[in-house]
Amino acid sequence: MPMNASQIEKLIKDALPDATVTIRDLAGDGDHYAAEVVAEAFRGKSRVQQHQMVYEALKGNMGGALHALALQTNAPE
């Protein structure tokens, strides 16, 4: 069962309330997304740690219901 963009955004924001989340549906099939997440919580963390925080927010959906989510994470400028 694919997830829609607003479900993904909600899960991320539940875990990282200050995050700015931009989601694009890459193929229009509800299964291939790109997400850009900007959050103060990422500051000082490695890319691996930042992505792990997002994956944790998605609570096991990544690699399961969510096959393809191209992630880009940053702390605010």
Add this chain to the structure above:
Amino acid sequence: MTAINEWIDGQVKANDVVLFMKGTPAFPQCGFSGQVVQILDYLGVTYSGVNVLESDDLRQGIKDFSNWPTIPQLYVKGEFVGGADIIREMFQAGELQAHMTEKGVANAAVD
């Protein structure tokens, strides 16, 4: 440590660069794995490719090993560097080449 965990640990310690992927370097079976193969080939890095589709234990085991939910996964000198997005981002910024050089792994940027 479970048996599969030990096996993965052995692989990433025995080889300087290991890519856990779907399919093989010659025949990737997923676009994300294929992208990382292309990047490593472009950099002229010698690496060991491990096909996670050969074993369900391995496919799940590698996710538990790194606490990372997706494949491919790239390891350099025993350390998890990233999945497809991070590797692509690092490559485009020139950071992947720098990381290989810093870790003493021969690549096109060195020669």
